[in-house]
Amino acid sequence: MSFLRFAARRVAEMAATLLAASFVVFGALYLAPGNPAGFLLAGRSASPDALAAINAQYHLDEPFAVRYLSWLGDVVQGDFGRSLTYRTDVSRLLADRLPTTLLLIGMALVVVVVVGLLLGRLSAVRGGATDTAVLVGTAFAVGTPSFVAAVLLQGVFAVQLGWFPSSGAGDGLLDEVRHLTLPAIALALYLIGMLARVTRSAMLEALDSEHVTVARSRGVPERQVIRRHVFRNSLGTVLTTGGLIVSTLLVCTVLVETAFSIGGVGQLLELSTSTKDFPTVQAISLIIVALFMSVNLVVDLLLPLVDPRIALGTRSSSA
Amino acid sequence: MTAVLTRRPGLARLRTARSPLHPLCLGLVGLVTAAALLAPWIVPHDPNAVDLGNALAGPSAAHPLGVDAAGRDTLSRLLLGARTSLLGPLGVVLFSTLAGLAIGMAAAWRGGWLDSVLSRSTELVFAFPGMLLAILVVSVHGEGLLAPVIALSLAYLPYVSRLTRSLVLAERARPYVSAYRVQGHSAPQICLRHVLPNIAPVVLAQSAINFGYALMDLAGLSFLGLGVPALTPDWGRMVFDGQTAVQHGYPLSAVLPCVFIVLTVVAFNVVGERWADRVARRDR
Amino acid sequence: MTPTRTPHALDVQGLRVTLPGTARPVLDGVDLHVAAGETVALVGESGSGKSLTSRGALGLLPPGATVAGRIRVRGHDVLAMKPEQLRALRTDTVAMIFQDPRAALNPMRRIGDFLVESVTLTRTMNRADATARAGELLQAVGLDASALRAYPGQVSGGMLQRVMIAAALMGDPELLLADEPTTALDVTTQAEVVALLAELRARFRTGLLFVTHDLDLAAAISDRVYVMYAGRIAESGPAEALFARPRHPYTAALLASTPRLEAPGGRLAAIGGHPPDLRRELTGCPFAARCPLATELCERQAPEQRTAPGLPDHRAACHHTDRLEGSPVDA
Numbered sequence: 001m002s003f004l005r006f007a008a009r010r011v012a013e014m015a016a017t018l019l020a021a022s023f024v025v026f027g028a029l030y031l032a033p034g035n036p037a038g039f040l041l042a043g044r045s046a047s048p049d050a051l052a053a054i055n056a057q058y059h060l061d062e063p064f065a066v067r068y069l070s071w072l073g074d075v076v077q078g079d080f081g082r083s084l085t086y087r088t089d090v091s092r093l094l095a096d097r098l099p100t101t102l103l104l105i106g107m108a109l110v111v112v113v114v115v116g117l118l119l120g121r122l123s124a125v126r127g128g129a130t131d132t133a134v135l136v137g138t139a140f141a142v143g144t145p146s147f148v149a150a151v152l153l154q155g156v157f158a159v160q161l162g163w164f165p166s167s168g169a170g171d172g173l174l175d176e177v178r179h180l181t182l183p184a185i186a187l188a189l190y191l192i193g194m195l196a197r198v199t200r201s202a203m204l205e206a207l208d209s210e211h212v213t214v215a216r217s218r219g220v221p222e223r224q225v226i227r228r229h230v231f232r233n234s235l236g237t238v239l240t241t242g243g244l245i246v247s248t249l250l251v252c253t254v255l256v257e258t259a260f261s262i263g264g265v266g267q268l269l270e271l272s273t274s275t276k277d278f279p280t281v282q283a284i285s286l287i288i289v290a291l292f293m294s295v296n297l298v299v300d301l302l303l304p305l306v307d308p309r310i311a312l313g314t315r316s317s318s319a
Numbered sequence: 320m321t322a323v324l325t326r327r328p329g330l331a332r333l334r335t336a337r338s339p340l341h342p343l344c345l346g347l348v349g350l351v352t353a354a355a356l357l358a359p360w361i362v363p364h365d366p367n368a369v370d371l372g373n374a375l376a377g378p379s380a381a382h383p384l385g386v387d388a389a390g391r392d393t394l395s396r397l398l399l400g401a402r403t404s405l406l407g408p409l410g411v412v413l414f415s416t417l418a419g420l421a422i423g424m425a426a427a428w429r430g431g432w433l434d435s436v437l438s439r440s441t442e443l444v445f446a447f448p449g450m451l452l453a454i455l456v457v458s459v460h461g462e463g464l465l466a467p468v469i470a471l472s473l474a475y476l477p478y479v480s481r482l483t484r485s486l487v488l489a490e491r492a493r494p495y496v497s498a499y500r501v502q503g504h505s506a507p508q509i510c511l512r513h514v515l516p517n518i519a520p521v522v523l524a525q526s527a528i529n530f531g532y533a534l535m536d537l538a539g540l541s542f543l544g545l546g547v548p549a550l551t552p553d554w555g556r557m558v559f560d561g562q563t564a565v566q567h568g569y570p571l572s573a574v575l576p577c578v579f580i581v582l583t584v585v586a587f588n589v590v591g592e593r594w595a596d597r598v599a600r601r602d603r
Numbered sequence: 604m605t606p607t608r609t610p611h612a613l614d615v616q617g618l619r620v621t622l623p624g625t626a627r628p629v630l631d632g633v634d635l636h637v638a639a640g641e642t643v644a645l646v647g648e649s650g651s652g653k654s655l656t657s658r659g660a661l662g663l664l665p666p667g668a669t670v671a672g673r674i675r676v677r678g679h680d681v682l683a684m685k686p687e688q689l690r691a692l693r694t695d696t697v698a699m700i701f702q703d704p705r706a707a708l709n710p711m712r713r714i715g716d717f718l719v720e721s722v723t724l725t726r727t728m729n730r731a732d733a734t735a736r737a738g739e740l741l742q743a744v745g746l747d748a749s750a751l752r753a754y755p756g757q758v759s760g761g762m763l764q765r766v767m768i769a770a771a772l773m774g775d776p777e778l779l780l781a782d783e784p785t786t787a788l789d790v791t792t793q794a795e796v797v798a799l800l801a802e803l804r805a806r807f808r809t810g811l812l813f814v815t816h817d818l819d820l821a822a823a824i825s826d827r828v829y830v831m832y833a834g835r836i837a838e839s840g841p842a843e844a845l846f847a848r849p850r851h852p853y854t855a856a857l858l859a860s861t862p863r864l865e866a867p868g869g870r871l872a873a874i875g876g877h878p879p880d881l882r883r884e885l886t887g888c889p890f891a892a893r894c895p896l897a898t899e900l901c902e903r904q905a906p907e908q909r910t911a912p913g914l915p916d917h918r919a920a921c922h923h924t925d926r927l928e929g930s931p932v933d934a
Contacts, residue, residue, distance in 0.1 A: 143585035155570040210706035218721035219693030273458040
């Protein structure tokens with residue numbers, strides 16, 4: 001009913017924005033100085049064969065709109081074209097590297113959610129010195145770029161203490177987890193700080209509300225008051241950061257995978273950018289943007305379940 | 320409609336009021352700015368003077384913070400690096416603030432199709448994380464400072480324009496605006512002479528917060544080798560240059576720029592947040 | 604200490620509460636009791652300390668407050684209770700109905716959840732029994748048991764206040780505290796809620812402390828009335844006696860400032876001045892600055908409670924209570 005209409009509208013909106021984003025990603029090619037074929041071949045041997053291949057792939061002899069539409073048609077079918085550096089299909093490259101990156105992001109996400117929520121909750125409920133400590137700690141966490149965290153963790157825990165390997169992704173799940181522990185922490189640090197602060201302020205706001213006093217006045221045990229009335233009520237706000245968390249994780253894999261020499265999608269983005277392998281950059285950019293939007297969509301669809309006020313329309317979801 | 324500062328959620332409603340951090344951070348901001356301004360006159364060595372025989376030497380009288388893998392003086396590179404490291408974010412904040420103000424004002428004042436077109440584009444830009452937009456531009460334009468700065472300005476612009484829009488909408492509803500209109504003042508005149516001064520503190524507080532984030536993004540690009548050119552002293556670039564040395568057990572030349580980056584970002588964030596809190600409280 | 608054989612539902616003696624950063628106590632020697640099954644109104648302007656007094660019965664005093672005196676519920680000292688005992692007190696002995704039901708219920712949880720949470724979480728009742736009782740009570744307050752599944756945002760304010768009342772009755776309390784339960788409601792709903800409270804009070808035989816700033820409402824519902832001013836009890840007594848022959852100039856002034864249907868056309872007498880500032884120390888009678896009868900004595904010395912001739916229950920803290928005779932309308 002109304003929820004379905006709301007969901008349909010959000011999906012349509014997302015599709016429109018995604019279409020616009022794909023246009024930006026495609027059009028970026030035409031910001032390059034010189035003609036696209038020349039740019040795409042920059043620094044590489046321009047054999048007539050290669051030139052013909054490029055022309056065919058990008059439909060460079062066709063009008064702009066046709067070029068865009070045929071590129072888009074390929075992308076929708078999972079065909080991102082051929083990498084100019086690796087001379088293989090971009091989708092193959094991605095498929096090889098995606099599992100490592102997904103594992104890394106998954107590990108970081110778990111750390112972010114567990115530690116971030118815990119710290120935020122501790123800070124709001126305990127107050128006093130705990131609160132100050134968390135505030136100062138998170139001020140540093142949100143001020144530390146992930147590559148700085150990566151280099152520092154590497155220096156201390158891999159090189160000096162030798163507890164973890166300093167680079168590579170490892171073989172086999174257990175070894176991979178061992179290799180990815182430091183990178184995951186480096187990736188998570190900034191977001192732990194952010195999530196802890198969001199949780200803290202949302203919980204402080206909930207703690208201020210009258211219904212918390214009412215619950216206490218009715219003899220509800222304090223732990224339950226915190227769980228059922230404070231933490232529960234702050235979940236909606238926390239959930240809205242989901243899209244930002246996932247997109248930050250995705251983008252920062254570029255830095256962390258480069259720092260730890262992990263052959264994942266992030267490192268691929270860095271390599272293809274510095275070698276001007278544009279089809280690969282396009283593909284990864286598009287995937288990151290699409291994932292960010294999908295997570296936001298899921299969050300928007302979940303919010304009415306978490307916060308009945310949104311489902312009832314007594315509170316807008318943008319609040 | 321009330322206008323609320325659109326901060327990054329991580330810093331929302333942070334109460335630094337009684338924190339001992341604030342004066343410390345204010346001092347740090349001053350110190351780093353002074354270092355950036357005075358660097359050419361106070362550096363002890365040529366930052367690009369290579370001395371391979373002395374590579375990775377520890378602190379000494381001649382080189383108080385040691386030298387890097389190419390034997391270049393770390394202190395000199397840090398001081399001069401403050402220039403590039405602050406100049407980039409400054410450019411981002413300047414561009415995004417000016418353009419954001421203009422766009423936000425136009426959207427709020429004219430409304431209608433202009434407003435909806437601008438709101439839609441804002442949503443589109445929000446879908447691209449700043450760093451990704453910068454990488455996309457660099458992949459087309461090649462390395463250098465200008466292209467990433469423009470890309471990040473674009474990425475940060477919606478934060479400013481959205482804030483400006485809501486502030487101007489609130490301001491436009493106030494009686495003094497209609498009073499000026501009745502007296503025959505033109506819209507641009509009212510905007511520039513009366514509305515702008517009223518909303519400026521809030522917008523500038525937002526920009527101060529953006530500064531720290533832009534610094535992080537640009538340092539990250541330099542670390543990837545996609546930002547400043549190879550020889551320019553820059554903190555992110557120094558971490559990149561020193562990373563191999565870290566893996567061989569000589570962390571100093573990479574750790575020092577790391578510390579500078581973190582301290583500077585934290586300092587700008589805390590100062591900007593404090594400012595934003597003040598402005599928000601005064602408005603109420 | 605208490606002369607009666609069965610202890611009062613609520614017995615407050617010499618309650619003095621001081622908040623940090625204030626020059627005088629917010630509550631200064633409050634004596635008040637509610638007998639079992641009795642309805643007592645506590646009347647005063649906002650800031651007079653009436654809400655604080657009623658919250659005290661639940662042991663809900665603001666953090667940092669310094670407290671002297673006694674608050675006893677059924678003979679048990681609330682201020683000396685351990686957290687465990689306090690929780691038991693709040694679950695099944697004393698219950699409060701709050702002013703704004705919209706704010707008092709968590710918008711994220713179902714009404715049924717709200718009704719049963721205090722008794723189930725303290726293991727006073729199992730969930731099935733609690734839900735059954737919640738359904739019965741909803742019917743007793745004139746709602747359908749289907750409201751259990753609804754969210755607070757789906758029902759009206761008046762219905763929510765009925766839910767609040769049902770929730771207060773869940774633990775079968777001996778004392779109900781109603782803190783301006785009708786202020787946030789519209790006039791017709793107000794009357795319904797008051798009638799409901801009176802009916803339920805009689806049916807469940809609970810004591811009721813009704814906190815309000817509305818004199819007419821107090822007169823309509825209560826057996827006895829306490830009038831509070833600046834943290835002290837100005838006057839107390841049986842409802843009819845107090846409204847017919849007020850013995851404190853503040854009560855008289857309040858009555859004179861209430862619009863009356865029986866005597867239209869007369870000008871309303873607003874009380875000049877403001878209640879005393881919490882940041883200033885008080886010597887003498889707190890009402891002296893606004894009182895038409897005030898003399899130099901009132902500025903100097905705080906008045907004792909004096910009994911009305913022939914009516915031992917009717918007391919007023921005024922030096923000049925004898926000068927205040929005649930009907931309130933003339934005052």
